[in-house]
Amino acid sequence: MTNKPQKLGLFPKLMFTLGQTGWALTSFGAAQLIAYYYLPPDTGKEMFPSYIKQDYFFGVFTIVGIITALCYLLSSLAEPYIANWSESSTFKFGRRRPFLAIAIVPFALFSMLIFFPIYNGEGIINGWWLFGVLALMYFFMTLYVTPFNALINEIAHNDEERLSLVMFISIGFALGYGIGGNNQFFLGVLEKKMPTEMAFRWIVGSYALLGFLLMLLPVIFIDEHKYCIKNPPNIITLKGMLEQVWGNENFKTYAFVELLVWVPNTMFMLGGPYFVTTLLFMPKENTSFALIIVGVISFLLYGIIGKMALKYGNKRLILIALVFFSYKFRLPWKFGLV
Secondary structure (H helix, E strand, O other): OOOOOOOOOHHHHHHHHHHHHHHHHHOHHHHHHHHHHHOOOOOOOOOOOOOOOOOEEOOOEEHHHHHHHHHHHHHHHHHHHHHHHHHOOOOOOOOOHHHHHHHHHHHHHHHHHOOOOOOOOOOHHHHHHHHHHHHHHHHHHHHHHHHHHHHHHHHOOOHHHHHHHHHHHHHHHHHHHHHHHOHHHHHHHHOOOOOHHHHHHHHHHHHHHHHHHHHHHHHHHOOHHHHOOOOOOOOOOHHHHHHHHHOOHHHHHHHHHHHHHHHHHHHHHHHHHHHHHHHOOOOOHHHHHHHHHHHHHHHHHHHHHHHHHHHHOHHHHHHHHHHHHHHHHOHHHHOOOO
């Protein structure tokens, strides 16, 4: 049974986009600030107390890095289960929105608790605490993001609408990371009035609160009965779904390329404060200034890239972008920054 859904107007499209901004901002601390907090750059003065030993395993891996990688792996393993629950759900409120609604509060709460270790000093208990709250944060993040992404193809009904919506949510994601990336500026302002650690916690708490409010917007304003085609629940076993997904050669290629893009981009984002403060010996506020410039340039290019994609095709632009992205990744080594 199907019905003719309504086209997504500007207002609901903006509400959906702000949901993307919300989860990007909420996850910013776990994705980009966890190393900064537990392994702060050496600026000549102590920024935060040491809560977890900064030992290296095999000369490369830190305890914080191992915990982060394990939690991210666990969330990746949970993703197909959540996708299967969403596909087979029969909630009257909608197939996707109930999962978003359930995830919002714990997602925001655990994103903040990451930076509140329970033992005042170095101790193994802080390592277990970090592992527990980070794993839970990533789980509830996946519980929000997976159904959220599934909505994209359900509320956009043709290629042109999908491209438009993807551009909107890309801007929304950049906005969330842009706000998060200004943590050094906010920290510089607040630490004039309070201790650095307290200022930092105020910032991540504000990110969690604002992210929570923004993530509510798609739940409130995206009516699945109004904008989505009404299809019966897709009852499929987890094994069947995984075989269907990984049996698709195009998906395997996409996943591999996504990994190639994600790893260096994450390294750049994580390394920003270290490049600025430790290697360039500049004030930490300059990190925020650099991100603002990059964000503005990126925003101005969205319209141009959208028109080029329609004219020349997505694949050709992706290949060109990967070449430039690969060259960008070698610049820090070329100039001796790392």
